[in-house]
Amino acid sequence: xxxxxxxxxxxxxxxxxxxxxxxxxxxxxxxxxxxxxxxxxxxxxxxxxxxxxxxxxxxxxxxxxxxxxxxxxxxxxxxxxxxxxxxxxxxxxxxxxxxxxxxxxxxxxxxxxxxxxxxxxxxxxxxxxxxxxxxxxxxxxxxxxxxxxxxxxxxxxxxxxxxxxxxxxxxxxxxxxxxxxxxxxxxxxxxxxxxxxxxxxxxxxxxxxxxxxxxxxxxxxxxxxxxxxxxxxxxxxxxxxxxxxxxxxxxxxxxxxxxxxxxxxxx
Amino acid sequence: xxxxxxxxxxxxxxxxxxxxxxxxxxxxxxxxxxxxxxxxxxxxxxxxxxxxxxxxxxxxxxxxxxxxxxxxxxxxxxxxxxxxxxxxxxxxxxxxxxxxxxxxxxxxxxxxxxxxxxxxxxxxxxxxxxxxxxxxxxxxxxxxxxxxxxxxxxxxxxxxxxxxxxxxxxxxxxxxxxxxxxxxxxxxxxxxxxxxxxxxxxxxxxxxxxxxxxxxxxxxxxxxxxxxxxxxxxxxxxxxxxxxxxxxxxxxxxxxxxxxxxxxxxxxxxxxxxxxxxxxxxxxxxxxxxxxxxxxxxxxxxxxxxxxxxxxxxxxxxxxxxxxxxxxxxxxxxxxxxxxxxxxxxxxxxxxxxxxxxxxxxxxxxxxxxxxxxxxxxxxxxxxxxxxxxxxxxxxxx
Numbered sequence: 001x002x003x004x005x006x007x008x009x010x011x012x013x014x015x016x017x018x019x020x021x022x023x024x025x026x027x028x029x030x031x032x033x034x035x036x037x038x039x040x041x042x043x044x045x046x047x048x049x050x051x052x053x054x055x056x057x058x059x060x061x062x063x064x065x066x067x068x069x070x071x072x073x074x075x076x077x078x079x080x081x082x083x084x085x086x087x088x089x090x091x092x093x094x095x096x097x098x099x100x101x102x103x104x105x106x107x108x109x110x111x112x113x114x115x116x117x118x119x120x121x122x123x124x125x126x127x128x129x130x131x132x133x134x135x136x137x138x139x140x141x142x143x144x145x146x147x148x149x150x151x152x153x154x155x156x157x158x159x160x161x162x163x164x165x166x167x168x169x170x171x172x173x174x175x176x177x178x179x180x181x182x183x184x185x186x187x188x189x190x191x192x193x194x195x196x197x198x199x200x201x202x203x204x205x206x207x208x209x210x211x212x213x214x215x216x217x218x219x220x221x222x223x224x225x226x227x228x229x230x231x232x233x234x235x236x237x238x239x240x241x242x243x244x245x246x247x248x249x250x251x252x253x254x255x256x257x258x259x260x261x262x263x264x265x266x267x
Numbered sequence: 268x269x270x271x272x273x274x275x276x277x278x279x280x281x282x283x284x285x286x287x288x289x290x291x292x293x294x295x296x297x298x299x300x301x302x303x304x305x306x307x308x309x310x311x312x313x314x315x316x317x318x319x320x321x322x323x324x325x326x327x328x329x330x331x332x333x334x335x336x337x338x339x340x341x342x343x344x345x346x347x348x349x350x351x352x353x354x355x356x357x358x359x360x361x362x363x364x365x366x367x368x369x370x371x372x373x374x375x376x377x378x379x380x381x382x383x384x385x386x387x388x389x390x391x392x393x394x395x396x397x398x399x400x401x402x403x404x405x406x407x408x409x410x411x412x413x414x415x416x417x418x419x420x421x422x423x424x425x426x427x428x429x430x431x432x433x434x435x436x437x438x439x440x441x442x443x444x445x446x447x448x449x450x451x452x453x454x455x456x457x458x459x460x461x462x463x464x465x466x467x468x469x470x471x472x473x474x475x476x477x478x479x480x481x482x483x484x485x486x487x488x489x490x491x492x493x494x495x496x497x498x499x500x501x502x503x504x505x506x507x508x509x510x511x512x513x514x515x516x517x518x519x520x521x522x523x524x525x526x527x528x529x530x531x532x533x534x535x536x537x538x539x540x541x542x543x544x545x546x547x548x549x550x551x552x553x554x555x556x557x558x559x560x561x562x563x564x565x566x567x568x569x570x571x572x573x574x575x576x577x578x579x580x581x582x583x584x585x586x587x588x589x590x591x592x593x594x595x596x597x598x599x600x601x602x603x604x605x606x607x608x609x610x611x612x613x614x615x616x617x618x619x620x621x622x623x624x625x626x627x628x629x630x631x632x633x634x635x636x637x638x639x640x641x642x643x644x645x646x647x648x649x650x651x652x653x654x655x656x657x658x659x660x661x662x663x664x665x
Contacts, residue, residue: 002570003425061289067433079563105550109564120568126274127319131287131550134278143479156291158453182451215521 002125002148006049008095010208010229013048018257019175020048020210020222020230021238023099023249027052028078030241038241045097045253051128052087052169053234054080054102061103063185065147067236077247080106080115084122091123091185097153098125099173109141118145126150126173134167154178157197168204175205177226177261180214186234187214190224198227219249221256231256271517273587278467281590282575283583286466295453300468302373309473312368319364320479323397324354326361328480330487330644335614336631343497343529343637345630346639347617347647348484350508357620357649358391358480358508359461365476367394369462370457377401377456381445383410383438383504384575384622385417386649392426402426405445409436410574413472417653426604433587435568438504438578442552462505463582467555470510470582477511484644485515492642498633501646502625503596504540506585508648513594522594526585527629530573530598538570542581543589543596551580557589572601572661573621575649608651608658620649 008021023042042050055070055078062070080102083253087098100119107129115187119127127149131139137151144151145265149210150173155164157178168175182188194211211224213233221231234253240249273280286296307314321325328349350358368494372376378400382388388404395402404421408430411418421428427470430659434440442464449458460469463477481499488496499516501509503526516522522650542557549558551566559567561580569579577664588594599607604621607628612618618625630645637643651658 053309058435058443059448060443060552061291062658063447074565081563101414103550103565105558105560106564108550108555109547109560130289133290133293133552135286135293154290156289156293158291158294160294163290167290178289181291181453183447 001123002146003172005151007207009097010048010174013180014208014229016169017056019225020208022049022099022210022230023047023252023253024051024053024138024232024234025149026066026073026238027054028073028076029069029238031076032078032082035086037221039094041246043177046248046257047253048097048230049097051099051101053266054083054100054106056103056106061183063183063235065096065221065239066135066184069238071081074112081112081222087122094123097125098123099128100124100130101130104129104131108128112140113143116147116149117148122148124149125151128154128176130154150208153177153189156199157181157194164201165204168201171205174208175201177201177211178213179208179211179230184213186216188219190214194224195227198224202228218252218255220242225256273612274401274467274471277470279562280584280587281356281446283586284467284470285553285555286515286553287550288466289450291450292453293377295434296466296468298373302369303468303472306369306372316365316623320665321660323359324364325352326479328352330484330491332491333615334502336611337634338611339582339614340631340634341632342639343641343643345634346488346496346642346644348480348512348644350480350646350648351617351623352649354586355390357389358392358477358511358654360393361479362507363387363390363394363459364472366397366457366459367400367446370400371398372665373457375453375455375457377452377454378459379403379405379448380446380459380461381405381441381577381632382655383441384553384573385410385421386575388421388426388428389417389424391461392421392424393460394428396424403448404428405439405441407436407438408432410441411602412440413574413657414653422432423500425524437567437568437574439566443524443590446552453640462550463510463584464505464580470584472574473507474514474584477507478514480646481509481513481515484512488642488644491645495519495522496644497552497637498643500527500626500630500633500643502526502527502576502648503543503552503581503585504529504578505580507583508646510582512583512646513588517593524593525629525633526594527625528596528598529573529576529625530600531570531572534599537567537572540578541578541598542579543585544598546581556572556583557581558572570651572604573625575620575622576625597629599625599628601632605658605661607631617647618651618655619647620651621654623648625652
């Protein structure tokens with residue numbers, strides 16, 4: 001369970017020559033009732049893990065699409081407590097690792113230790129807290145480690161080489177490479193130096209490196225995956241679920257997983 | 268001898284404060300901290316700062332003995348620190364001058380800022396005009412409605428005002444949007460945070476730039492009353508004027524410090540902005556402090572007649588000063604603030620900002636229970652011209 005499960009699952013996929021794909025779901029968007037159905041659907045599409053967002057009133061790392069999904073979810077009455085209870089109930093039927101993405105305040109309010117205990121019970125394998133950088137991580141890592149939950153760290157295009165090394169050396173589960181300057185949400189292009197950035201991360205990291213933020217189509221997913229181990233896709237998946245365009249989700253995921261060569265110019 | 272040396276090297280006041288921001292912003296905070304620490308010890312920077320504070324802002328501001336108000340109320344002598352007489356009409360410019368000079372030092376040419384009442388927006392737009400910086404101000408849609416005149420002032424000064432319709436359309440939402448924009452433009456843009464909030468080093472830096480208020484006050488009261496004040500009163504939203512006023516008095520144990528929060532329609536309602544009195548520990552906008560939130564950690568919307576106090580969080584140093592019992596945090600309702608607004612106008616011919624009216628209202632209550640040989644200093648953080656229209660409407664309804 002936990003950290004080991006993420007690392008084992010990812011390793012198996014990579015050994016088979018697949019690229020990793022983590023879709024983001026906003027828990028409670030459309031109500032918690034549709035959550036299991038969506039998780040199962042994503043499992044069938046062949047995802048490597050699922051990043052499950054906990055809605056927050058002030059999501060400063062998120063762009064408009066996820067902000068709106070969060071508001072919809074809050075209107076449904078979604079709480080961290082509710083999501084953990086729900087996850088615990090349907091723990092047995094899940095086959096892929098679950099990674100919670102929550103801003104610190106809901107977790108802090110829940111109680112850091114209680115959260116680690118209950119998240120573990122609910123079958124949560126990893127946690128992403130976008131507003132906890134290196135400087136503050138001690139606040140949460142002790143309890144998470146005690147319960148074998150991976151604390152997934154993020155690196156950014158602005159991170160200095162020294163910070164990258166430090167973050168990479170501590171990384172567990174996978175390294176989340178934020179590949180745009182800014183918040184989550186669709187972008188036309190990724191900067192040309194993203195390639196060098198991802199390749200540098202690959203050199204320093206002992207766990208898989210996944211690129212996230214601004215990945216909204218198969219072409220972008222393939223381009224980025226070529227330089228690392230896979231992608232995390234948030235806003236686009238959230239949007240497609242919201243608009244009931246699930247067939248397109250399947251196409252997106254399958255197209256991103258099964259390839260090894262850069263589509264345009266090889267190498 | 269100084270014993271109060273917070274924040275520590277990690278930007279903490281006790282366990283409050285810190286740097287709870289996405290990794291993307293961390294390098295900018297590290298750069299800012301370095302730039303600030305070297306600037307602070309650079310005589311050239313300090314000279315430029317004091318030059319502009321004197322010749323441009325118009326410091327020092329008077330400490331005025333409000334004799335008419337004192338006689339009207341009865342009790343302790345009330346002194347007003349006239350921050351309303353600063354250029355642009357409030358204390359906010361003490362900080363924006365400092366941060367603009369720092370922006371130039373870092374070689375950045377663009378600034379952004381959030382604003383509630385519009386005072387900090389105007390102060391940022393003003394220094395941007397002065398120092399030739401591109402300037403974008405983020406302002407909640409609701410606040411734009413409340414403070415139209417200030418929006419026009421900012422535009423006149425050459426700034427772009429971006430309306431933020433998200434959430435309650437107030438200061439909290441404007442701050443979220445400014446943080447998002449900063450993440451996308453962090454390499455060439457400095458974020459001029461206007462209050463003693465946000466991630467380290469902002470709470471410290473804003474306090475330092477604002478502490479000119481308390482330093483001057485200390486000298487002036489010694490000159491006028493021949494002793495330190497018995498009480499110092501200032502309003503607390505994010506808490507920049509109050510921390511600037513309190514900081515030089517923190518080690519003067521005989522000076523009682525009162526921070527006045529906005530009680531809105533009353534602390535028993537959900538319509539207030541009293542983060543220290545009614546909030547719980549939490550993380551908002553990059554710092555651990557007291558925050559108005561629900562049981563599940565969702566941030567609540569604050570409420571106050573005063574746009575500048577309408578914020579669900581508070582600077583981390585205030586939470587600390589509260590916990591160590593150095594500052595007493597109290598609150599004043601919309602109604603009490605409005606009464607003080609009118610009373611000060613009528614007795615002294617000074618129209619205070621609605622924010623500052625909260626401090627005046629508490630000082631009035633306090634003066635009544637103190638002796639006539641005791642003194643109170645009130646930080647009159649801004650002038651009330653911006654609020655006249657809103658108050659007129661409100662009084663007509665009543």
